Amino acid sequence: MDIVKNAWPNPYLPPIDLELPTLHLKSNNGFTKLDPGSSLRLYVCGITPYDATHLGHAATYLTFDLINRYIRASSGDVHFVENITDIDEPLLDRANRDGINWSDLAQKETDLFTRDMTALRVFAPEWFVPATQVMDLVDSAITAMIKNGFVYTVENDLYFKVSSFLGDLPISEEEAISNFAERGGDPARVGKEHPLDPVLWIANRDGEPGWDSSHGFGRPGWHIECAVISLRYLLGATFLQGDTSREALIDIQGGGSDLIFPHHFMSAAQVKAITGQKFARGYVHTGMIGFNGEKMSKSKGNLVFVSKSLQEGIDPMVIRYALISGHYSTDRMWTEEILSNAIADVARIRGALSRMEVAPTGTVVSHIAISLANDLDTPSALSALLQWVQATEGGATGGSAGEVARALDSLLGLAF
Numbered sequence: 295m296d297i298v299k300n301a302w303p304n305p306y307l308p309p310i311d312l313e314l315p316t317l318h319l320k321s322n323n324g325f326t327k328l329d330p331g332s333s334l335r336l337y338v339c340g341i342t343p344y345d346a347t348h349l350g351h352a353a354t355y356l357t358f359d360l361i362n363r364y365i366r367a368s369s370g371d372v373h374f375v376e377n378i379t380d381i382d383e384p385l386l387d388r389a390n391r392d393g394i395n396w397s398d399l400a401q402k403e404t405d406l407f408t409r410d411m412t413a414l415r416v417f418a419p420e421w422f423v424p425a426t427q428v429m430d431l432v433d434s435a436i437t438a439m440i441k442n443g444f445v446y447t448v449e450n451d452l453y454f455k456v457s458s459f460l461g462d463l464p465i466s467e468e469e470a471i472s473n474f475a476e477r478g479g480d481p482a483r484v485g486k487e488h489p490l491d492p493v494l495w496i497a498n499r500d501g502e503p504g505w506d507s508s509h510g511f512g513r514p515g516w517h518i519e520c521a522v523i524s525l526r527y528l529l530g531a532t533f534l535q536g537d538t539s540r541e542a543l544i545d546i547q548g549g550g551s552d553l554i555f556p557h558h559f560m561s562a563a564q565v566k567a568i569t570g571q572k573f574a575r576g577y578v579h580t581g582m583i584g585f586n587g588e589k590m591s592k593s594k595g596n597l598v599f600v601s602k603s604l605q606e607g608i609d610p611m612v613i614r615y616a617l618i619s620g621h622y623s624t625d626r627m628w629t630e631e632i633l634s635n636a637i638a639d640v641a642r643i644r645g646a647l648s649r650m651e652v653a654p655t656g657t658v659v660s661h662i663a664i665s666l667a668n669d670l671d672t673p674s675a676l677s678a679l680l681q682w683v684q685a686t687e688g689g690a691t692g693g694s695a696g697e698v699a700r701a702l703d704s705l706l707g708l709a710f
Contacts, residue, residue, distance in 0.1 A: 295380055295401055301422035302408040305415040305707070307366055308700040312659060314368040315667040319361070319546070319578050320623060322464065322554075325669070326546065326576025328361070330368035336361065337524040337574075338419070339549035339557065342379040343403035344388040347410040348597040349617065349628050350550065350583040350590055356614060357580045357622040358548050359416045359707060360670050366417075367704045375527040376419035377520055378404055380426050381503065381513055383478070396503065400424075410600040413610040415707045421527040425514065426505075431522040431533070432514045433507040435568050436494050438534050444567040448485040450497035452509055454518075456490050459563035464555055474556050478516055492560050494518050517560035524573075525565060536569030547574040551625075554579055581625040583617075590628070598628055611708055612636045618672040618706065639680060643702075644710050646686040647695045653685035655693035659701045666705055675706065 317328040328334060338358045341351060358374075365372050379385075380400040389396035404424075411418070436452060439445050444455045463470055471481045471489050481489035493515040498504035504511045525533035528544050537543055543565065547558055558577055565573040582589065585596045603613060616636035620626040646652060658678050665675035682698065702708040 295378065295397070295404065295424040295426060297424065297427045298422045299420065300418050302412045302418045304417050305709070306703075307363065308704045310367060310659070310700050310704050311697075312663055312701070314364065314663050317361070317364050317667050318669055319576060320669045321576030321578060323576060326578070328365060328370075328545065330365075331370045332365065332368075333371040334361075334365045334373065334546070335528045335544040336372060336374045336546045336548065337520070337528060337544055338374070338376050338547075339520060339553055340376040340378050340422070341404070341407055342382050342384055343400045343407065344385040345403060345597075346599045346601050347407050348583075348590065348599050349585075349613075351407075352410065352414060352600050352613070353583050353617045353622070354548075354550050354580045355411060355416050356414065356617055356707070357578070357670065358546075360618070360622075360666065360672070360705075361546065361548075361578070362417045363705055363707060364666055372417075372420075373528055374417070374419045375421045375423065375524060377523045378422065378424040379516065379519065380404070380424040382425075382516060386502065397426075406601055410604070413604055414600070414614050415610070415709060423523045423527060425519040425523070428519065428522055428526070429505040429507060429514070431526050432495070432518055433509065434534060435518060435522045435525075435564075436507075436509055439494070439564070439567050442567055444564075445494060446487060448483065450510060451493055451512075452495040453486060453491045454494050454515075454560070454564060454567070455487060456492065456560070456563055457488050459559075459566065460490070462559065462563070464559060470555055477552070477556055479556060490556075492517055492556065494564075517557055518564055520557070520561045521564040521568065524561075525569070534568060536571040538571070542572040542575040543569065544573065545575050546578055547576075548578045549580070551579040551581055551623075580622050581620075584625065584627045586629055587627060608633070609637075609640065611710065612640050614707060615640055615676070619676055621673055622670050639676075640710070642683050642687070643679065643708075646683040647699050647710050649686060649695065651686075651691040652693045652695045652698070653682050653688075653690035655682070655695075655697045658682040659697060662701055662705055672706070 314330045497512045562573040661678035662675040665671040
């Protein structure tokens, strides 16, 4: 797989005649503010391409698409990078199970992901970076961490000394050890200095893919790939030195709430070990999507895939509308009722927008912008939209359907 710039076609962003307020996003440190017209450095953790894009993935990428759109609509400058974890245990396990080449599997599922994102009208990252293409960066970063005293060896595997950063743990140490064991960590491994120390470089095992490095033949751990990809592709050639002109190296680190610990914590710690600087001004996390009252997971066999829904003829704008009808930060369920309601709402909205005369539109467009500025309050934005639809259906006049259509397209990504 190759590093790709603008990996899929970006949707058109209609201009809107509206002064957007400051965007407030709930973060690990209260609220992170993004001013209209500002420059945004955004890093979002990407897929591990061992299966198709499900609705939980889609909800996450739609959230950061809303942030991306908001800054772009305010004439801001967005630098957005996303990784692809195209070498990791789940991918290797799935490839071995199905008897296929691991890199072919990764390419197939990544191609499917890009098609899903295109259908959902998600802006592509400026750089879409596979982990397998940054081994030189990983090598350099580990060398820097060795020099700074943060690395030790256990049976030829290199580990990161996390002890200096445990004051920033988002949960108790006991809970962190339990989570670490469930999410790819090895807290009980003999020889480690601390149970929470994550692996940086895994010495090659028979039959596994590997890469040459100054630290031996092997492959990287999970967290270091995001650390180096974010720094190199958002800071440029100076990624090892950081950027002392800024409060933090990037503005937003994003992903699902399941990444709060260990992944985002560990990546931030490793960035600080490399550069001596704070990684992100704020961390934005999306809630989990369940299905009919249960957690959505591969083990339960209840994943709802975007591609399958599209193949069944579900309008991608209905999927997008349904997913943003709940607040991004809350855990929520996907049900047939939610889908049915979204189908009905989208039909009503299209009907209202097709009329020659519509209800006054200035208030609803302002309400959408103000709602989004308030921590991406999409439920409030859509509620105001449906009130406008109801008024239009009731015969109110004096507005411009085009004004509403442009605002929906630009700010919410809903093209009707």
